[in-house]
Amino acid sequence: MSNFQVKRSDEDQLSSLRVAGFLDAHTAPILEREIQKLLDEGRFQILVDFADLGYISSAGLGVFMGFIEQIRTNGGDIKMCRMNTKIYRVFDLLGFPTLYDIVDDLETAREKFFQTSLNKGSQDNQK
Amino acid sequence: MSNFQVKRSDEDQLSSLRVAGFLDAHTAPILEREIQKLLDEGRFQILVDFADLGYISSAGLGVFMGFIEQIRTNGGDIKMCRMNTKIYRVFDLLGFPTLYDIVDDLETAREKFFQTSLNKGSQDNQK
Amino acid sequence: MVKSKTEYKLRIPSQTENLELIRAFVGLVANKVGFSEDDIGKIELATDEACTNVIKHAYDPKDQKALDVAIQIDYQKFTVLVTDHGKGFHPDEIKIPDMKEYLAELRVGGLGIYLMRTLMDEVDYKIRPGLSNQVRMVKYFIDKDDSQLVQKRDRK
Amino acid sequence: MVKSKTEYKLRIPSQTENLELIRAFVGLVANKVGFSEDDIGKIELATDEACTNVIKHAYDPKDQKALDVAIQIDYQKFTVLVTDHGKGFHPDEIKIPDMKEYLAELRVGGLGIYLMRTLMDEVDYKIRPGLSNQVRMVKYFIDKDDSQLVQKRDRK
Ligand SMILES: Nc1ncnc2c1ncn2[C@@H]1O[C@H](COP(=O)(O)OP(=O)(O)O)[C@@H](O)[C@H]1O
Numbered sequence A, B: 001m002s003n004f005q006v007k008r009s010d011e012d013q014l015s016s017l018r019v020a021g022f023l024d025a026h027t028a029p030i031l032e033r034e035i036q037k038l039l040d041e042g043r044f045q046i047l048v049d050f051a052d053l054g055y056i057s058s059a060g061l062g063v064f065m066g067f068i069e070q071i072r073t074n075g076g077d078i079k080m081c082r083m084n085t086k087i088y089r090v091f092d093l094l095g096f097p098t099l100y101d102i103v104d105d106l107e108t109a110r111e112k113f114f115q116t117s118l119n120k121g122s123q124d125n126q127k
Numbered sequence C, D: 001m002v003k004s005k006t007e008y009k010l011r012i013p014s015q016t017e018n019l020e021l022i023r024a025f026v027g028l029v030a031n032k033v034g035f036s037e038d039d040i041g042k043i044e045l046a047t048d049e050a051c052t053n054v055i056k057h058a059y060d061p062k063d064q065k066a067l068d069v070a071i072q073i074d075y076q077k078f079t080v081l082v083t084d085h086g087k088g089f090h091p092d093e094i095k096i097p098d099m100k101e102y103l104a105e106l107r108v109g110g111l112g113i114y115l116m117r118t119l120m121d122e123v124d125y126k127i128r129p130g131l132s133n134q135v136r137m138v139k140y141f142i143d144k145d146d147s148q149l150v151q152k153r154d155r156k
């Protein structure tokens, strides 16, 4: 009955989480569990696709803040893309764009990961 | 700010009203005015297209009941089409399908008008 | 899924422009407890009809007061209470229309209470004129159509 | 368009699953009085943050009580009142974060009140522990960004 979903898809080292619906204090634990699972599997390159997200509150922002340190310590990152203007405004209001890469489309977001992981032997530069 | 609209289009003697949004006690007067205007212009062949209507209450049904006698006395009719199942259920619950022609698509509704107006010299049977 | 007894209350000005908000309120709560789209639609419509009656009949038009909608949820049923503080009326004297006659005579109006009774499992009134007038509408979580509840639904 | 003084009230169980309903409630009323999509979004978010705080902080988790959201509308402003009957707190002791430091230190939480103050024109608390704790958030119909109201918005 919850109006929030996460759809995960893995592609080499990169895991994408496509979030949909409302991300608030009620649904934030769903996203939290999904990210925790990635970290448990040793996957630290995380792309969050906001294309279908309609709402975010500080409880949703808190999920990203709660993991970012551990992820970066492990050489990973959270990058974000496809936010509608309403969602972006909340991130922007709090200065989050200085801390996270937030880009328009999926392709740019992927490229940003490949750039950063080049020196770790990226074999995924075909496209 | 009201979540109800009526779009009228005339085609020979037939006037179509395309209703959209919520038809309740707040918005019923809008539809009432639109139908009154048709009658004032002597237009009694009225096709109501429900394709974009999301909700109807008894106040909406009352609009049709309020005019049907006058319309039929003047040789006209209200015919209805393209109701979604939720809207149709309300009409059905009250037995309205015995009183009104309610059909699936615009074409069938138009044909029903042309059938009835044949003996009044319909010159509009080209299509 | 549903807590033992939960209550949701809405108090708003008695104006038709608030019907949309009322439907959203009952619709969201009905959705939360797991009713089907179909049942949600019925609850929204029955509540709209009860509130439309308050807005149209309970108060002097130039003296619009508050309208209360409460939802009570227990393990077996969803109850909507619509309360006004207006002049009241005699529910027993309201003739529920015979729809065949109604349509044959091209009557207008008088469908609200009929719809409420048709859409919900139980509908009853508690009238205390000037104090509070309340209609109580119940929908059970399990459809009891073929149990003893049918008699309640079918009363005139 | 707006009546002289109008009030809308919602009372619901203090649970995160009701945040969606709360947002729909304030959003529909804010839409009705003519706010832009942008302002509606701000009012919804600020109200969500205030209610999330009640749900998370006001009551003992095993003793969830009611949460009240009221909207008052007069000719010049839209006021949201969120009231709980929980333990209360000292709003003056809550440090509003400096976002530069916050982000540099990768802190977590503590953004709710900051957001409320950023999104609304006025935010203040009336705390009476055990009785009622109320946050009052105001949005003016005319954006007074370049008037004397800015000082209120910018206070720490
Ligand atoms: N809350 C109320 N306060 C006063 N009278 C009411 C109320 N609800 C219903 N009534 C009375 O019951 C009658 C029947 O209501 P209803 O079946 O909804 O049809 P309608 O509202 O179209 O007349 C109304 O005409 C009114 O006289």
Ligand SMILES: Nc1ncnc2c1ncn2[C@@H]1O[C@H](COP(=O)(O)OP(=O)(O)O)[C@@H](O)[C@H]1O
Binding pocket: D049, D053, D054, D056, D057, D058, D084, D086, D087, D088, D089, D094, D109, D110, D111, D112, D113, D114, D133
């Ligand atoms: N209604 C409330 N009842 C009790 N304490 C509250 C309430 N609202 C806010 N607080 C206190 O204010 C603090 C700051 O709130 P906020 O800025 O929203 O951040 P967070 O909720 O993430 O801690 C909370 O941690 C809590 O201690």
